[in-house]
Amino acid sequence: MNTPPSQTPINTAFYPREFEEIILEKSQHFIDRTFIFTAFNEFLHHHNRGYFTIVGVPGSGKSAILAKYVTENSNVVYYNAQVEGKNRAEEFLKDVCQQIVETFHETSLHPIPDNATEGSWFLSLLLQKISDKLEPPQRLIIAIDALDAIDRNSQPLGTNLFYLPRYLPNGIYFILTRRPFKREKSGLLIEVPSQILDLSEYSEQNWDDVPSYIQHWQKMKQEGLSDVALKVLRVLTSASKGGISASAIAQIINEDEYEVEEVLENWLEFLVQQRIDTKTNYSFYHPSFRNWLAEKLSNGKIE
Template sequence: MGKSTIAAKYVSENNAICYFNVLVDGRNRPELFLESIRKQLINRYQITNIENADLSTLLVKVTGKLSNNEKLIIVVDALDEVNQEPGAENILYLPKTLPDNVYFLLTRRRYEPTKERLYTEGLKKEYLDLTDKKYNSENAKDIQEYIRFYLENYPEHKNGLQNWITSKNIKHDAFIKELADKSENNFMYLRYVLPTIAEGKYNDLNLTQLPQGLQNYYQTHWGRMKMNDSSKEMKVMILFTLLEIATPIPCEMIFDILNQDECDVQNVLDEWIEYLRKSNIDGDICYSIYHASFLDFLKTKRELKATRKLFTEVNQRIVDYWQREQG
């Protein structure tokens, strides 16, 4: 629904203190959140002697630095991606009370209300559900504007999209409306599908045959890449390795775990690069899953009988790798 984009836009426009939880990069633990917020507050408000302070103490210290009517607003994205043991504490150990003029702007994917883990004492909580039906028309309008911009102004892909539409004898408005419906108001769907169309990978499909929704898109791509064939098992194991390690790792580590040729592993990573994030860590190019939605898709794959054996084998190879490293 664009919750992270909304949060990022707010941070950009207001220079807000912030923390973005990222499950696929391992940046989703309470101690990392606290460390980041502490550093930002120290740098902005020049507070001292709080190197080991908890969040409640930090916030009280900061209020003494705020000018009249100044507010401290802290943005925290993707609470659903936080890695924290179950318990009675708040998610990220957020305080149950707040000093005056201190606010948190929090985002998360849909959740069961009983699993909110956000207990407060005397604080007002307000909710904005982006999936509420009353926003359907506005969300659909945003989606259609995004498609239209991509179709008419995006330099890298507009020609490919125009050619596909022309070859299918489709009017622009019909293409925009149908693709918006298929996206189910999910921008991540469009991030994948629009370039795929432009690059000619859906030349054998017509408009109505395009995948319906993001998870169906992943499934369609999985099938078109023939990932269920026995000859593709190593490709599946490479993705499962990224799923299980759950933090960015270099290509070298993957081929050591799976005992495969480096070039073969790199070719698979390049083949799936649109679903992966590349990052430079201490001079090494590392890879991780790009988005939590693809992570969810891979988790469903590991539960299937057809791929469960591969997942078990990947876990054993990871164990063997760590034993070799520590031995």
């Protein structure tokens, strides 16, 4: 991990140009976090296939982490759902299948059929073909950045995001990044080994970024701040480290608990959830972001 990102070669032969540019740009913003790559390597060592997900709020460095991994590991298939025009299932399947075919010279499935983007059938077939050819310790790793950016309307309800396979053959792995989410709203139903690494659990290893705080705040108030939302904000910025539950907030501000939960749901990507007994406590993802908001409140600059 000591090679300067700007000098790190990447396997550019099979990446679309817009992805190549993202990888080079993001990897230069990488801050060394060995624990993440250690965790992923341990996952690879202990499981013969599976999904590994890095979860973090905006500005936590997810994209830089994934880009750095790609630059230092050859034959990793890469996709970024935040690139314009790349948040639909058909685009994902077309790009990723093409990368896999070219990387592993899978000529038996080339050219890719026109209906390859109609569900997961072709991707699953392709992954099985590659799996059959792999010899330990060979692996196929598919990296997908910003899974939360997907246009869910681009595919039928109840299907996995990007039609990602429910089952995986041996030697096939996905490494994903996304913002915080409720497990029941993950958009993925999988029956293979999986692990989630939540960057909020390593907050001391994240970095403070005031420009990001400004962007986060703009997004939090983009629909306008209701009286209830403003009251919730005041409670959250004064809450203890362990956070506070929706019912406790509702009691403090004398508002309906459902309305409080609605505000928290809208801000979920900027909050950390901690389960205590039967209740879920909420707090901002980083103390410095909470302090930044508290200062704006005290100075009357929150509007």
